[in-house]
Amino acid sequence: MSRYKMSLDKNILVKLKDAGFRQNNKWLVKGVSLVVEKGKIVTLIGPNGSGKSTTAKIALGIYKKIDGEVEKYTNKVGYVPQKVSIDWTLPLRVSDFMVLTENIKDDAINEALSLTGVEHLKNKNLGNLSGGEFQRVLLARAISKKPELLVLDEPVQGVDFTGEIALYELIKKISEELNCGILLISHDLHTVMSATDHVVCLNGHVCCSGSPIDVAKNKEYKVLFGEQASQTLSIYEHRHDHVHSHEGDIKKN
Amino acid sequence: MFDDFFIRALIAGIGVAFVTGPLGCFVVWRRLSYFGDTLAHSALLGVTIAYSFELNIAVAVFIISSVIALILIQLQKKTNLPGDALLGLLAHSSLAVGLVVIGFLTFIRFDIMGLLFGDILAVTIDDLLIIWIGGGLILLVLKLIWKPLFASTVNYELAEAEGLNPDRAKAIFTILMAAIIAISIKMVGLLLITGMLIIPAAMARNISDNPKKMIIFSIIGGLLSVIIGLFSSLEFNSPSGPSIITASLILFILSLLKIKQSIHLKN
Numbered sequence: 001m002s003r004y005k006m007s008l009d010k011n012i013l014v015k016l017k018d019a020g021f022r023q024n025n026k027w028l029v030k031g032v033s034l035v036v037e038k039g040k041i042v043t044l045i046g047p048n049g050s051g052k053s054t055t056a057k058i059a060l061g062i063y064k065k066i067d068g069e070v071e072k073y074t075n076k077v078g079y080v081p082q083k084v085s086i087d088w089t090l091p092l093r094v095s096d097f098m099v100l101t102e103n104i105k106d107d108a109i110n111e112a113l114s115l116t117g118v119e120h121l122k123n124k125n126l127g128n129l130s131g132g133e134f135q136r137v138l139l140a141r142a143i144s145k146k147p148e149l150l151v152l153d154e155p156v157q158g159v160d161f162t163g164e165i166a167l168y169e170l171i172k173k174i175s176e177e178l179n180c181g182i183l184l185i186s187h188d189l190h191t192v193m194s195a196t197d198h199v200v201c202l203n204g205h206v207c208c209s210g211s212p213i214d215v216a217k218n219k220e221y222k223v224l225f226g227e228q229a230s231q232t233l234s235i236y237e238h239r240h241d242h243v244h245s246h247e248g249d250i251k252k253n
Numbered sequence: 254m255f256d257d258f259f260i261r262a263l264i265a266g267i268g269v270a271f272v273t274g275p276l277g278c279f280v281v282w283r284r285l286s287y288f289g290d291t292l293a294h295s296a297l298l299g300v301t302i303a304y305s306f307e308l309n310i311a312v313a314v315f316i317i318s319s320v321i322a323l324i325l326i327q328l329q330k331k332t333n334l335p336g337d338a339l340l341g342l343l344a345h346s347s348l349a350v351g352l353v354v355i356g357f358l359t360f361i362r363f364d365i366m367g368l369l370f371g372d373i374l375a376v377t378i379d380d381l382l383i384i385w386i387g388g389g390l391i392l393l394v395l396k397l398i399w400k401p402l403f404a405s406t407v408n409y410e411l412a413e414a415e416g417l418n419p420d421r422a423k424a425i426f427t428i429l430m431a432a433i434i435a436i437s438i439k440m441v442g443l444l445l446i447t448g449m450l451i452i453p454a455a456m457a458r459n460i461s462d463n464p465k466k467m468i469i470f471s472i473i474g475g476l477l478s479v480i481i482g483l484f485s486s487l488e489f490n491s492p493s494g495p496s497i498i499t500a501s502l503i504l505f506i507l508s509l510l511k512i513k514q515s516i517h518l519k520n
Contacts, residue, residue: 060414079414
């Protein structure tokens with residue numbers, strides 16, 4: 001691990017070393033070590049309350065009084081939080097929201113909105129969007145900044161099934177095009193398995209981590225996610241081979 | 254035509270309205286109206302200190318309001334009391350202490366009504382300078398912290414995650430609140446300053462669909478309130494602060510018609 005770190009140091013965007021966070025004397029998560037590198041997708045999985053969002057917030061520097069260490073090597077960050085509530089007292093259109101943390105050219109705004117399929121909502125009031133539409137706007141805002149590090153906390157929640165697949169494909173494409181590192185939190189094990197470079201399985205601490213296949217074979221993972229996950233794994237292994245060769249074909253063409 | 258004092262009051266009021274417009278929007282968005290009230294109540298203490306030590310009223314009020322804001326932040330960190338209880342505690346105790354101190358300062362004649370409700374007769378050339386220079390500085394600082402302040406108003410974690418330092422913006426905004434209260438106390442009076450902040454902004458919310466528009470309408474609403482309020486104050490010999498606030502209330506009621514209209518159109 002340390003040799004690896006030395007040789008690829010330039011590519012590291014954020015590094016957590018034995019990081020943990022305590023609130024009201026209760027550990028939300030502890031002992032998390034992970035590295036997000038340029039062009040790589042790291043996914044956090046785990047049951048509710050296992051500390052996925054907390055880990056993301058530690059990596060982002062939102063939580064400051066933490067245990068352990070967090071080193072962030074970039075300031076170009078795009079974040080899709082798990083929960084965003086927009087107050088009705090604040091009149092806000094999608095176009096206002098897009099430039100919330102950084103002034104972005106109109107072309108880039110349009111491009112990002114059309115990538116996530118919501119260009120037509122640009123002048124709509126944010127409070128009038130449906131859950132899925134809002135989620136697409138959140139993702140568009142995060143990618144329009146052309147960030148080096150993207151942190152996506154359940155980015156497709158509330159999005160319809162076909163949209164979900166398209167958005168995950170988009171996320172993968174973005175990580176390749178922008179060469180940005182992505183820290184992804186997802187419930188969808190299929191996606192996790194097919195689009196991820198590194199999986200960290202959390203349950204208040206790091207249960208297991210490694211490549212998707214390694215994690216899926218791990219006993220603790222099976223205990224945590226049960227029979228269904230094992231089935232997902234078998235489906236996945238089958239699908240993975242297929243998708244993989246299919247992609248290879250396209251690349252050859 | 255007009256007496257000189259009236260022109261001074263008008264120029265002062267217009268200066269105040271330019272600043273309360275945008276600040277008032279943030280007060281509404283960030284739900285700080287009771288916070289503004291607390292700072293305004295503590296202003297009375299500032300006024301007594303100004304008289305005792307022969308300081309400029311605006312300067313003394315600014316200092317005391319800032320101190321009260323700092324105490325509030327400390328109390329929020331160190332106690333388990335809810336925010337509104339702490340605000341009430343500070344608002345009424347600083348008002349009470351201010352009134353007690355006034356009782357001791359028997360050698361000075363206080364125009365309590367003027368302090369509480371504003372007094373256009375009291376606006377001097379110095380006050381005009383303080384309002385316009387101080388107000389200009391407040392707007393300049395607000396422009397500088399706009400991005401982090403606005404972003405964290407929408408969503409704190411987004412602003413923090415994407416490197417905007419919202420805590421610093423919030424601290425600076427607190428100081429700006431103390432400053433606007435300091436420069437507008439003579440015009441509107443300490444009991445009504447929060448009204449001057451909130452009512453034009455609330456009116457603007459009713460007729461705006463984006464934040465910039467809301468700020469512009471809030472400024473326009475404030476300007477109209479000051480002009481209408483001061484003219485009626487002159488006409489009916491009513492106190493200036495209440496006249497201005499009443500004018501802004503009428504504008505607010507008119508803005509409700511626009512809401513009804515747009516609901517009607519939707520149906």
